[in-house]
Amino acid sequence: MSETMLGLDPKDCLDLVKLLKDSAHRLEQSSSQLNQSVARTGWQGPDSQRFRAQWPGQRAQMLQTASALGDLASVVLRNVAEQERASAAEEGGGGLLDKLFDGAHGLWDDLTTGAGHIVTEVENGVGWLIERGPGAAFAKSGLNFLDQLNHLGVMGADALAGKPPSMAGLVSQLALAAGTGLSAGVLGLSGGTINLNLFDDGSPKVGEPVPVGNNSERRVRLPSSLSEILGGVDDAYAMNGTAVSPDGDIRIVKIKQDDGSSAYIVNIPGTENWGINGNSNARDLTGNLMLVAGQSTTACQDVALAMHKAGIPPGAPVMMVGHSQGGMIAGQLASDPAFTSQFNVTNILTAGSPIDNDAIAPGIQVLGAQHHGDIVPKLDLGGMGADLGMPGPQPNVTLVTMDDPPRDTLGNILHYAPSPVGNLIQDVRDIGSNHANGSYQSDLANTSKYPPVGAYEQSPSMRPFLSADPSKVTAVDVPVGRK
Incomplete structure (x- = not known):
């Protein structure tokens, strides 16, 4: 040799x-x-x-x-x-x-x-x-x-x-191959009359940035804490289906620094459509399966193109914030050298997102919030490999397991009522409440109960993104989708 x-x-x-x-x-x-x-x-x-x-x-x-x-x-x-x-x-x-x-x-x-x-x-x-x-x-x-x-x-x-691939990734990839094979087979056997269009991720569709005003419907939320920063994802959710963003939205917040430069927060909503047949909103079940399988998706490309449209310069600090699939998109992009070579991503905040399979670049500081009873972040099986091996911890990733949100008065009444139907209704309500972005936003505000959240919020890497000064904070909505 x-x-x-x-x-x-x-x-x-x-x-x-x-x-x-x-x-x-x-x-x-x-x-x-x-x-x-x-x-x-x-x-x-x-x-x-x-x-x-x-x-x-x-x-x-x-x-x-x-x-x-x-x-x-x-x-x-x-x-x-x-x-x-x-x-x-x-x-x-x-x-x-x-x-x-x-x-x-x-x-x-x-x-x-x-x-x-x-x-x-x-x-x-x-x-x-x-x-x-x-x-x-x-x-x-x-x-x-x-x-x-x-x-x-x-x-x-x-x-x-x-x-070996992850177990969840392998199962997702098998489902994608089976679904697209079925779609192609049915289309061929029917002579082109039946097109199931299963798992067709299409191509990105990104519009021009629309400045966010300060009216009752669209306002610039000040990123004064991690809780308020995650609230920016709710603002992006709210734009879906509106005239501004009919097929989905990425809200990008710009924070002016004392030296005249700027930092940016990219807010990515989660799944907004549960279809698998190529609908116009790319954050759907197809996108979920592809992300678990380790593939880049049209929704990922939407985010990257939206960041270019918003004029984020190469060296500017960028924080990516996502709920559910939005956090998965952030993790996938942060694992892609082609993306991280274009944008200076320094921080990621996810809520209710399965990110254990992502090989996020080591220089990016990640905080993942997960409710104990939220099943969504567990869908990647903790990153378990197809050989049943488990990945080691990533030193730049902090996962915080939070208590489930308390049941409201109606929920308690339904739960303790002597009725199987009442219990079933409450169990379903719990699934939604445990995964809701608003529930995560409330818990992120409780830094005394969850010290890792407070430590992350006060870390040096977060300084460019925190501001309570309205004169330094602006935002744009970038309409995105699939064609």
């Missing part, structure tokens, strides 16, 4: 392989989404013709870069195998280990590189069909199915490389 191989850490290298593969896949996904958007955009004239003529070459460069990243991943994986073979040889073995690593390497390439090339070629066909109309639904449905199969294949390859 050459001298440069001495000291190779297989685990670190496998992490690098996963990052390279994930980056390649994201580039391929982005090229496909852009290709579809270019085909759909209603833009005519000489400028449009020049742009469309240049686009295929630009897309080819993206795909070449993705392919190069995949090749680099294979090189690193090959070096890991060589290291393991050398180590085994020194210990007097290696024959079986050799075959296992060679087999894993070959299967990795077959499942990821090979499947990725197939998906890319199908995506090229989809773009052609969308531009011309006939067959677009068939191609789109088939592509969605292939994409989910590709993600499933990557999970299998990761497992063979010693990086």
Whole structure:
């Protein structure tokens, strides 16, 4: 073995392989989404013709870069195998280990590189069909199915490389593959007359920022505490379905600093639609499943584009705040090097969000609030792997388990009434109350009961985001959705 191989850490290298593969896949996904958007955009004239003529070459460069990243991943994986073979040889073995690593390497390439090339070629066909109309639904449905199969294949390859997926992620990915396969099958068997459109995440739709006034319906909430900061998510929830944000909203609060710079709070609501058939609000059940499976979603892209639209500069401190799926989106974005290289995210606050599967960048300080009886943050099974292993604690993530909200007078009456129906009604009410953003907002105000909340609120990283001065705080609503 050459001298440069001495000291190779297989685990670190496998992490690098996963990052390279994930980056390649994201580039391929982005090229496909852009290709579809270019085909759909209603833009005519000489400028449009020049742009469309240049686009295929630009897309080819993206795909070449993705392919190069995949090749680099294979090189690193090959070096890991060589290291393991050398180590085994020194210990007097290696024959079986050799075959296992060679087999894993070959299967990795077959499942990821090979499947990725197939998906890319199908995506090229989809773009052609969308531009011309006939067959677009068939191609789109088939592509969605292939994409989910590709993600499933990557999970299998990761497992063979010693990086088993989370149990919740695997189950979610199996559901996504089964649903998109069913949708494609029904569409084909019905001759295109029945389109279930299951788990179609579409593409992002982001409007122009709308300044928030100080009237009774839309006011700028001062971020004077963690409780009030989380209240900004309620403000974003309230905008869904309005003329300003008919399909969902991201509220971005800007806090002017003494030196003239600014910090930003990005408020992300949770699930607002429980559909699975590509509705116009991207924060739906499809988004939940994809996030648990470790995929970037249209809702994630909505947030990133909204931040660009709001003019957040690269070096400005950013705090991301999310309830339920909103916290999952924040965790997914904070685990994506492509996103964290664009924005200086320093803090994340989540409420009722399953974030145990996220590999959030270590420099980001995270506070996760979870009620004892809230089932939603437990849906990731604590990050348990498919091999039943549990992840170790992340030093930058603080999880605070809070008491469930007290039952109100009506609830107590229903609960203690000698009626099974009354008890059932109260149990259902408890589920909603335990997960409600307003309940978390109340508990975050009780810093004496929950010292970690007070410590986080007073930490140096939080200083840019806390202000009770109306002259220093402004906000915009950015309408988002799915098309």
